[in-house]
Amino acid sequence: MKFPVSHPLPSSADITPCEEPDFVVVDVETACSRVSSICQIGIVGFRQGSEVFAYETLIDPCDEFSTFNIRIHGISPEHVAGKPTFSDVHSVIAGYLGGRITVAHSAFDKGALGAACRLNGLAAIETTWLDSVRVAKRAWPQLSSHRLNVLSRHLKIRHRHHDALSDARAAGMVIVRAMEETGIDLQGWMAKPGKQGKAPPAAEQGPLKGQRIAILGAGRDGTLAQFLAGAGARIVSSVGATTTMLVIGTLQPFGRWVAAEEQYRKAEELRDAGGRIEIVTEAELRLRLEAIRPL
Structure with missing residues (x-):
């Protein structure tokens, strides 16, 4: 496997204002089962849906290489001979990720960076994480x-799977395409669903008496x-199984985005099964109820 030449930049200070990313993406490969054994890292910055910078380097993990991991990514001890250690590039990584929204495909990369920082006695990289797996599932x-x-x-x-730079680019495009196809912006994906309050009690009488309604x-x-x-x-x-109606709220965009919602899919499956x-x-x-009684 041919690896790209490393592209180290000293810090995020080299990023011009027009290249300041909306989010960055990070991906790492490891040498063995220890998640701290980072042997390659790729970081890509995205602004308004386009790549604005990329950083990649092989890293000497100062650890053993397992044959299993070598088979996955093709990186061997010979590839990292003379390459920087994690301590050498820690400040560069922190410069790219620190204080920004950082995307990673699953929690693995977050855990690997944290473990490498702890192993080497380095400061944790302070960033705000967004899991592109969670985004993709929705x-x-x-x-x-x-x-x-x-x-x-x-x-x-x-995409070239298990190449850190290519994986980072692909995960970034997953976020870009998810925003384009759902209409949910970056802040919308960052928002964590809040706990819902208690549902109001049903009135003793009314045209919807006996209905069990879920709201989307x-x-x-x-x-x-x-x-x-x-x-x-x-x-x-x-x-x-006992729900009789799914009501799609006015604020919920209707169309194929609704079809992507889990509750909608469950309702369709129940209806198609004869529910x-x-x-x-x-x-x-509301129009139906207005025809029954004045509101």
Whole structure:
């Protein structure tokens, strides 16, 4: 396997204002089963959907190489002879990642960097992590696997698996394509779902009496839930075998993005299997109820 020439830059100070990334992506390869044994690292910066800088270097892990790992990435002790150690490039890595949003495909790379810092007595790299596996599972739930090579084939991304720089580029493009295809921006992907409040109690009477309704795109304690409960519905936390209706909130973009949501897929599966669940938008349901009684 031919490896690219290392492209070290002294620090993020070399990045011009027009190249300041929206996020950076990191990927590492390791020499053996010890996650601290980093033997290659690739970092790519993305701004407005395009690559603005890249950094790659082989690293002498000061550790043994297992035949299993060599078979995976093709890096052997001969490749890292005379290359910098992790301590040598720690400040460069920190310069790229520190204070930014850092994407990695799974938690492995985060754990490897943390372990290498601890092993070498170096300061932890302070960054805000975003897992591109989590993003991919939500953006393309229909895929049976969300491994990087599978995603690259699905999205037609050029990719050489288990090369750190190529893996970093591919994971970055996963984020770019997920934003394009779902309409969810970077901050939206960074947001952690908050705990929902308690659902309002169902009114004793109303046109939705007996309905068990799950809501997509709004909280169980929001105005839509209050409206539905006021019409007699019981609000449930998620779609299940006894759910009779999935209501898609007005704030939830309708179309193929809705089809990517897990609750929507569950409702479709139940309906296709003969279940008595109905999928309806908030607007449609309000019109239906208005025809029954003035609101």
